[in-house]
Amino acid sequence: MSPAKLALEDGTVFAGRSIGAAGEVDGEVCFNTSMTGYQEVLTDPSYRGQIVTMTYPQIGNYGASAADAESAGPQVAGFVVREESRIASNFRSEQALGDYLRGHGVVAIDGLDTRALVRKLRSAGAMRGVISTTDLDDASLVAKAKKSPGLVGRDLVREVTPSEPLVWTERLSAWTNLDASGSDSGAPEGPLGRPEPLGPHVVALDFGMKWNIPRHFAGRNCRVTVVPGTASAADILAHEPDGVFLSNGPGDPEPLDYAIKTVGELVGQKPIFGICLGHQLLSLACGAKTFKMKFGHRGSNHPVQDLTTGKVEITCQNHGFAVDPESLPSELEVTHRSLNDGSVEGVSHKSAPAFSVQYHPEASAGPHDSHYLFERFLESMRA
CATH class of the missing domain: 3.50.30.20 (Carbamoyl-phosphate synthase small subunit, N-terminal domain)
Structure with missing residues (x-):
């Protein structure tokens, strides 16, 4: 060696x-x-x-x-x-x-x-x-x-976002390109080989999305279309989504002016669910600010309290930036807080169907306490 x-x-x-x-x-x-x-x-x-x-x-x-x-x-x-x-x-x-x-x-x-x-x-x-x-x-x-340039002020999303729309197919458990008609290559097969009916259509903005996220949506019979993080609101709405997902991703959220603009234009038009960077972008789009944390939260044992129920979740986290609670606009309310340092771990829009969390409910090597968030998003799309 x-x-x-x-x-x-x-x-x-x-x-x-x-x-x-x-x-x-x-x-x-x-x-x-x-x-x-x-x-x-x-x-x-x-x-x-x-x-x-x-x-x-x-x-x-x-x-x-x-x-x-x-x-x-x-x-x-x-x-x-x-x-x-x-x-x-x-x-x-x-x-x-x-x-x-x-x-x-x-x-x-x-x-x-x-x-x-x-x-x-x-x-x-x-x-x-x-x-x-x-x-x-x-x-x-x-x-x-x-x-070394560090992370502050850099747009790292452009290094990890896909270059074209993609579809996640549960049956194949892999990425496949959209075909010429823009449709999925096939519905997931049921236990007897018969196609299962597809549920809501989720369009996911991929800012550096972990694959276990579309696996969760597909496992709930959602059709998932993945679009680049640089997509405009018009691009996203053209796919006729039932809901829009904002993914995790790397680095500083504030330089992502194109994503902040897009999210701002989508709020109120479709149900929105954001995770990690997606949480920060939803907050920024509504007028909040973010800051760089001293050493961040990275691990699979972080306690978070759901302020709406009082329950404590053990969560998986990976972020070095956070939403500034003093900057939150009146239309956003804090729904989750870290029990380690009190930082904002979730927000919800008071008048639009939009919410987000800073942690990772989809984490594969992590606790499963937060899977209910996917069900909450599905309910908002069916409402």
């Missing part, structure tokens, strides 16, 4: 071993507290531009499988773990984590003190950093980390 180093913009350098592809990458260094779901983390487009550190000490113990991917491949800028498991103890495993990382060109490092790294990030906040297997000079790496 070849040596590798991780350098932070504050001058801290960690030495370790390369467990992925050879090379050098930069990005914002953050951490995720999940014990499982590392492949979902790797393939989540919301991590575009970020070097992700896993806090659990051993990662890779159940290998990698195509069925666990949340997109076409890894999206992270780089990957940091305390120890890569050399043994994949799971019958579903198709390859070891290291082989998966190398096969997809992911620069990754282990053998460093991730506890010390995470303590630093919690204290000082997320930092720009560099992982390298080719340049091991500390001063050079720190200088490169300082030059």
